Amino acid sequence: TDPAFIRNFCIIAHIDHGKSTLADRMLQVTGIVADRDMRAQYLDRMDIERERGITIKSQAVRMPWEKDGETFALNMIDTPGHVDFTYEVSRSLAACEGAVLLVDAAQGIEAQTLANLYLALENDLEIIPVLNKIDLPAADPDKYAAELANLIGGSPDDVLRVSGKTGVGVDELLDRVVGRVPSPSGDEQAPARAMIFDSVYDSYRGVVTYVRMVDGSLRPRQKVQMMSTTATHELLEIGVSSPEPTPSKGLGVGEVGYLITGVKDVRQSRVGDTVTDSKTPARNALPGYTDPKPMVFSGLYPIDGADYTDLREALDKLKLSDAALAYEPETSVALGFGFRCGFLGLLHLEIVNERLQREFGLDLIATAPSVTYEVTTEDKKSVTVTNPSEFPEGKISSVSEPVVKVGIIAPKDYVGTIMELCQSRRGTLLGMEYLGEERVEIRYSMPLGEIVFDFFDHLKSRTQGYASLDYEPMGEQESDLVKVDILLQGDQVDAFSAIVHREKAYAYGVLMTERLKKLIPRQQFEVPVQAAIGSRIIARESIRAMRKDVLAKCYGGDISRKRKLLEKQKEGKKRMKMVGRVEVPQEAFIAALSGE
Numbered sequence: 001t002d003p004a005f006i007r008n009f010c011i012i013a014h015i016d017h018g019k020s021t022l023a024d025r026m027l028q029v030t031g032i033v034a035d036r037d038m039r040a041q042y043l044d045r046m047d048i049e050r051e052r053g054i055t056i057k058s059q060a061v062r063m064p065w066e067k068d069g070e071t072f073a074l075n076m077i078d079t080p081g082h083v084d085f086t087y088e089v090s091r092s093l094a095a096c097e098g099a100v101l102l103v104d105a106a107q108g109i110e111a112q113t114l115a116n117l118y119l120a121l122e123n124d125l126e127i128i129p130v131l132n133k134i135d136l137p138a139a140d141p142d143k144y145a146a147e148l149a150n151l152i153g154g155s156p157d158d159v160l161r162v163s164g165k166t167g168v169g170v171d172e173l174l175d176r177v178v179g180r181v182p183s184p185s186g187d188e189q190a191p192a193r194a195m196i197f198d199s200v201y202d203s204y205r206g207v208v209t210y211v212r213m214v215d216g217s218l219r220p221r222q223k224v225q226m227m228s229t230t231a232t233h234e235l236l237e238i239g240v241s242s243p244e245p246t247p248s249k250g251l252g253v254g255e256v257g258y259l260i261t262g263v264k265d266v267r268q269s270r271v272g273d274t275v276t277d278s279k280t281p282a283r284n285a286l287p288g289y290t291d292p293k294p295m296v297f298s299g300l301y302p303i304d305g306a307d308y309t310d311l312r313e314a315l316d317k318l319k320l321s322d323a324a325l326a327y328e329p330e331t332s333v334a335l336g337f338g339f340r341c342g343f344l345g346l347l348h349l350e351i352v353n354e355r356l357q358r359e360f361g362l363d364l365i366a367t368a369p370s371v372t373y374e375v376t377t378e379d380k381k382s383v384t385v386t387n388p389s390e391f392p393e394g395k396i397s398s399v400s401e402p403v404v405k406v407g408i409i410a411p412k413d414y415v416g417t418i419m420e421l422c423q424s425r426r427g428t429l430l431g432m433e434y435l436g437e438e439r440v441e442i443r444y445s446m447p448l449g450e451i452v453f454d455f456f457d458h459l460k461s462r463t464q465g466y467a468s469l470d471y472e473p474m475g476e477q478e479s480d481l482v483k484v485d486i487l488l489q490g491d492q493v494d495a496f497s498a499i500v501h502r503e504k505a506y507a508y509g510v511l512m513t514e515r516l517k518k519l520i521p522r523q524q525f526e527v528p529v530q531a532a533i534g535s536r537i538i539a540r541e542s543i544r545a546m547r548k549d550v551l552a553k554c555y556g557g558d559i560s561r562k563r564k565l566l567e568k569q570k571e572g573k574k575r576m577k578m579v580g581r582v583e584v585p586q587e588a589f590i591a592a593l594s595g596e
């Protein structure tokens with residue numbers, strides 16, 4: 001296709017403002033999905049996306065569109081809205097020249113509207129402002145068109161009004177995309193350069209690599225080279241998603257499509273790499289993506305130790321389509337062999353954990369999430385700690401923790417309660433601005449460790465769900481942080497160590513000792529459960545000794561009942577973990593960690 005007739009755009013918005021629904025209507029009005037084949041959120045292919053009603057992976061689709069008698073090829077990329085998946089969004093943006101900025105006409109601008117708009121502006125994209133859901137009785141398009149125009153400049157009349165539900169305005173929107181979004185530019189004669197913006201493992205087809213052609217072209221059977229590794233492969237299939245994979249005769253400048261090389265090893269096709277021709281390779285690779293930095297860490301352990309290798313393979317596969325996932329092996333006294341994994345946030349952790357269980361059939365336990373701390377000891381050694389049990393022993397001179405800039409948008413009546421919450425999480429007010437008459441954007445700097453766990457839940461419940469939240473890294477700060485250990489009869493249980501602010505150490509100690517006291521069965525002897533900072537005990541419970549052994553109950557009882565009890569005890573033993581002399585069923589650890 002002549003690049004003059006190609007338009008590459010994405011849809012960006014706050015979560016739930018209707019991107020996926022609008023994408024559905026586009027598939028329909030362009031005729032690539034017949035009405036009878038239509039189902040809601042057509043492009044959300046993963047079960048977990050459909051159930052939760054959220055988009056996790058970006059999807060690229062090619063659609064034909066006629067305007068003024070010419071046929072254009074529109075490549076549309078639907079993107080996730082949640083803060084944890086910003087990394088997916090920023091990669092999609094790099095493959096586009098334009099962005100449809102969608103805003104719910106009954107809600108107005110929210111925190112991720114701003115975050116995604118700034119990302120699009122950084123990528124020099126043409127922004128097309130659109131109000132969605134104008135069919136809603138509560139929609140107030142005049143008010144929010146003014147709010148949007150105020151934000152991005154221009155006149156409120158330039159803001160399109162559509163409904164992804166009824167389809168109103170979708171034709172005009174596609175015409176506007178053709179009219180406003182620049183066509184891709186690139187050198188047709190130059191050696192091929194294609195940017196890998198996504199890569200997924202498909203059990204039938206092997207690795208499927210999604211690319212945006214920048215220069216030159218690629219054809220089936222051509223030998224290509226991955227520029228970062230210089231590995232060469234033959235292109236077995238090349239095509240476009242429309243929305244089902246459709247083989248084509250090749251991809252030229254500006255086109256978006258997929259490649260299949262028959263590669264099975266997921267590491268061969270790295271997101272951000274450049275694909276070129278192996279005989280006449282391009283001299284310079286395209287600028288890649290900076291690898292995202294994991295913000296939250298947690299240990300993932302198979303409940304059945306025999307699943308360890310399966311877990312490794314599953315992580316390797318997930319990593320291919322989720323570049324933000326990081327992992328390395330670790331071992332724990334309480335939980336055995338597993339992996340320390342890095343995530344962009346808690347939702348990301350939750351999704352990965354759920355995908356491992358569902359798509360790979362693994363039963364897993366995740367340890368309490370932790371952020372990254374820089375610890376300096378008194379002899380001037382500096383250690384990066386992502387697992388609290390690795391906190392250095394001995395005298396510490398300083399600990400620093402990651403800090404984020406938090407943006408919250410909410411109706412003005414909630415300002416007081418929001419500030420109170422932020423203050424209690426060690427936040428520092430940075431500024432406050434009115435977006436319109438009733439809504440305010442409040443900015444705080446806050447330790448990441450204070451917001452990754454339950455901050456959003458608290459924010460939602462204090463504001464009846466009216467507040468939206470976004471955050472971005474803002475560096476590090478020194479804080480008065482300590483490691484709290486949990487001890488069973490004097491032996492440390494590594495999976496329960498936590499790094500917390502000194503003022504919250506006591507509360508954590510009491511919570512965990514009480515929990516473990518309830519969950520760990522009695523032993524032959526009394527077991528003290530303690531929480532300690534270094535050698536100082538800050539909380540203490542004890543599990544009283546068992547009075548009689550388990551068989552005592554059935555003295556005089558019939559023999560088969562005794563045998564059954566013994567069998568049961570043996571089975572239980574398999575899953576027992578020893579902490580010093582104390583036997584703990586793994587379930588107790590799992591329950592304590594999940595707060596059940």
Ligand code: GDP
Binds near residue numbers: 132134135
């Ligand atoms: P996304 O998170 O931006 O992809 O949003 P979705 O497309 O998943 O939509 C979120 C919710 O809004 C769903 O319940 C949709 O049915 C609903 N929705 C989306 N577009 C419209 C619309 O134009 N009108 C109405 N009334 N509801 C809509």
Ligand code: MG
Binds near residue numbers: 021053
């Ligand atoms: Mg969606």
